[in-house]
Amino acid sequence: MTKVAVLGAGINGLACAVRVKEKYPNIHVVIIASEFTPNTTGDGSGGFWYPYLCGITPQDLLCKWGGETYKYLYGLWREGGHDLCLLPMFELYREKRELVTHSWAKDVLGYRILDEKQLSYLSGLYSVKYVSGRTFTSFIAYPPTILAHLHRRFEAANGQTLQYRINSLDDKKLDDYDVVINCLGLGAREVVPDDKVVPIRGQISRVIAPWVTNAVMDEDSGNYILPNVHNCVLGGTHQTNDFNRSIVGEDTDFVLNGCSQLIPGLKNAELITQWAGLRPGRESVRLEAEQRDGKLYIHNYGHGGSGLTLFWGCAADVLEIFDKHLTEGRKQNAKL
Numbered sequence: 231m232t233k234v235a236v237l238g239a240g241i242n243g244l245a246c247a248v249r250v251k252e253k254y255p256n257i258h259v260v261i262i263a264s265e266f267t268p269n270t271t272g273d274g275s276g277g278f279w280y281p282y283l284c285g286i287t288p289q290d291l292l293c294k295w296g297g298e299t300y301k302y303l304y305g306l307w308r309e310g311g312h313d314l315c316l317l318p319m320f321e322l323y324r325e326k327r328e329l330v331t332h333s334w335a336k337d338v339l340g341y342r343i344l345d346e347k348q349l350s351y352l353s354g355l356y357s358v359k360y361v362s363g364r365t366f367t368s369f370i371a372y373p374p375t376i377l378a379h380l381h382r383r384f385e386a387a388n389g390q391t392l393q394y395r396i397n398s399l400d401d402k403k404l405d406d407y408d409v410v411i412n413c414l415g416l417g418a419r420e421v422v423p424d425d426k427v428v429p430i431r432g433q434i435s436r437v438i439a440p441w442v443t444n445a446v447m448d449e450d451s452g453n454y455i456l457p458n459v460h461n462c463v464l465g466g467t468h469q470t471n472d473f474n475r476s477i478v479g480e481d482t483d484f485v486l487n488g489c490s491q492l493i494p495g496l497k498n499a500e501l502i503t504q505w506a507g508l509r510p511g512r513e514s515v516r517l518e519a520e521q522r523d524g525k526l527y528i529h530n531y532g533h534g535g536s537g538l539t540l541f542w543g544c545a546a547d548v549l550e551i552f553d554k555h556l557t558e559g560r561k562q563n564a565k566l
């Protein structure tokens with residue numbers, strides 16, 4: 231009987247564990263992780279569907295993984311009760327750019343490059359002169375709710391969990407497993423090891439601002455405003471190779487002053503939390519199979535600023551690799 235260990239209980243580990251366990255209820259699947267929700271990177275994240283800081287991951291893969299995740303969120307939104315919102319977003323530039331249409335434009339609602347009239351309207355709304363921009367309609371999650379939902383789904387399918395810190399892929403804890411699905415995020419840097427994985431530090435604030443119902447990203451200043459069901463995320467920094475998880479006063483000023491420049495009323499919004507997290511940056515998402523010492527490893531890490539944007543589609547590809555492995559195993563057994 232095949233035994234599967236999923237390493238990591240972030241959004242990617244949970245999605246893979248759910249997809250494998252729900253398709254193969256008789257296969258033993260355990261999630262092994264040092265931290266579970268609400269203490270993973272995704273829990274603190276903005277929760278916004280938007281391909282961001284994922285290096286040179288090929289556009290066709292962003293399209294496939296992102297498109298499938300967008301559709302999955304669509305379904306959850308229709309069900310209700312998952313703390314998901316569907317809202318317009320504006321990606322705006324202070325300097326003139328020749329913006330091309332993203333490969334994933336056809337997979338989202340209402341995608342458009344903004345014309346001069348629309349930009350002039352938005353410049354009035356956000357008190358900054360914007361000269362280029364895009365808009366589309368996207369989903370924003372309150373991340374702990376979606377992570378808890380996936381965790382419950384996995385447990386309801388009789389999936390097992392184990393809190394444990396893995397030292398390497400040769401860790402004795404993995405001896406009993408034939409298939410290891412590696413969703414360690416930044417942890418892959420040490421465990422694989424893979425020095426292409428680097429932290430991209432992000433510091434954000436959460437405020438109460440229920441009148442804000444659009445997402446805005448000022449691509450030239452780096453500030454962004456992402457309202458969700460419970461609060462409004464103000465961002466943000468993206469400092470590569472910075473491992474500092476503490477709040478830095480200078481970054482707080484950058485976030486609060488920068489976002490208040492866009493929407494002056496935010497100055498009076500109640501500040502409820504601040505958080506600094508480390509995105510698992512990599513030149514490109516690593517999603518591939520590797521055979522090592524008779525064991526199948528399926529790597530799925532390095533999602534940068536897009537874990538909540540790509541997770542369901544990436545888990546579909548992981549499942550496909552796993553399906554193929556089972557089919558080949560059956561064929562070989564039949565020959566014996």
Ligand SMILES: Cc1cc2nc3c(=O)[nH]c(=O)nc-3n(C[C@H](O)[C@H](O)[C@H](O)COP(=O)(O)OP(=O)(O)OC[C@H]3O[C@@H](n4cnc5c(N)ncnc54)[C@H](O)[C@@H]3O)c2cc1C
Binds near residue numbers: 417509510
């Ligand atoms: C400020 C900020 C804002 C963000 N906003 C967005 C956004 O709006 N939209 C979006 O799509 N993405 C966003 N992201 C990025 C997103 O959070 C990540 O891409 C995503 O969380 C990665 O998920 P993961 O499951 O791969 O890794 P993680 O969530 O980091 O989970 C890794 C798992 O592996 C475990 N682990 C690691 N090392 C070990 C070990 N040695 N042994 C055992 N277990 C281990 C951890 O405990 C954890 O369970 C943001 C990130 C930050 C920091």
